Amino acid sequence: MRLAIYGCVSxxxxxxxxxxxxYKRPNFYAACIYVSKSSACMMILLNMGFIVSVLFGKVLQAIFFGRLRAIEIEHLYERSWYAVTETCLAMTIFREEFDLRFIVVFTTLLFLKIFHWLCQDRVEFMEQTPTNRVGFHIRIVNLLCLLLIIDTFLANHAIYVTLTKGPSMMIIFGFEYTILICSILSTIGRYIINLIDMRTEQTWEGKSMYIFYLDLITEFFKLVTYLVxxxxxCLNYQLPIHIIRDVYVTFKSFIQKCRDLHRYRRATRNLNELYPDATAEDLNRANDSTCIICREEMHANGQQPENDDVGSNIDMANDDLQQPKKLPCGHIFHFHCLRSWLERQQSCPTW
Incomplete structure (x- = not known):
């Protein structure tokens, strides 16, 4: 209602x-000159352009996403304020070039960022609700492809302008669109991984590792982009203090993921031999035979209780995955649960 009132007044x-x-000028050209010379008139028309952009975004949202969830709206507000603040700080370097063209290009960038954020949230939501209709996949695939094409075109344009005309504010937008390309490729990768997992009848044990490697590669390319x-x-203007934090956070995240990968490799090397099988005595001594990761009962040597409705043709691989393993701290977990946990954390789940 407030947006409708604001739009009507604008x-x-x-x-x-x-x-x-x-009315005040004799022809259209003279009227355009009059409007462009008046700051008040330009502010009113820019405000109207903003309203038109919001309405256009609402239409696209209804087409590709439908009704937004509360968490998605909350994320939009948080990220939008941060993006606006960060760009305003970046423009202190190019304050002499601040004009109408910058406002238009910046609005386009923020518009595209919003749809990138919504795509990320929807793909993450897809992991929680694997039973999505065909229409959901058609819309999300079309939007992902469209965003990738637009990002690539605008990044190439900004880089071309920078290389041919020299350093200008377009380098900021070339950098931003390059980051968006990394982001949308990561989202496409997550979508493909989730789609494969949905079509796999059994639990895909290696899914989390594929996502981990995807995040690691994405962080690496983002780090390279930030450093460039x-x-x-630094070489063409001055020290960009506003971006030091982003470089540091991205570098720290990349290093942390590399450490996590090293720890995981070390923890899972010869995992079957490294941790002994838990015996029936170990389970009895623990006074609780429930795996706290999957919340299912554990049975020594992969044996199921007699009253379980399990066929006699269970594979040996499944038996091995259900085999309880005992950690040096004394805690016991399923083999596949322990391996999945170590992909995310390299410590005992009870700590």
Missing amino acids: SILAIGVILSAM FFLYI
Whole structure:
């Protein structure tokens, strides 16, 4: 309701400005010159352009996403404020080039970022609700492809302008669109992994590792992009203090993922031999035969109780995955649960 009222008032003001300019000037060209020279008129028309952009975004949202969830709206507000603040800090380097063109390009960038964030949230939501309709997949695939094409085109344009005309504010947008390309490729990778997992009848044990490697590669390319942009600005302008935090956070995240990978490899090397099988005495001594990761009963030597409705043709591989393993700290977990846990954390799940 508030947006509707705001839109009506903005429309009335914009129409009034245009009619006033046409009344005071003899022809269309003179009216355009009059409007462009008036700061008040330009502010009203820019505000109307913002309203049109919001309405266009609402239409696209209804087409590709439908009704947004509360968590998605919350994420949009948080990320939007951060993106606006970060870009405003970046523009302190190019304050001499601040003009109408910058406002248009910045609005386009923020518009595209919003749809990238919504795509990420929807793909993550897809992991929680694997039973999605065909229409969901058609819309999300079309949007992912469309965003990738637009990001690539705008990044190439910004880089081309920078290389041909020299350093300018377009380097900021070239950097931003390159980051968006990394982000959308990561989202596409997650979607493909989730789609494969949905079509796999059994539990896909290696899914989390594929996601881990995907995040690691994404962080690496983001780090390279940040460093190139940082060095370019340092060489051509001044020290970009606003981006130091982003470089540090990205570098720290990449190093942490590399450490996690090393610890996981070390923890899972010869996992079957490293941790002994838990015996029936170990389970009895623990006074609780429930695996706290999957919340299912554990049975020594992979044996199922007699009253379980399990066929006699269970594979040996499944028996091995259900085999309880005893850690040095004395805690006991299923083999496949322990391996899945070590992919995310390299410590005992009870700590």
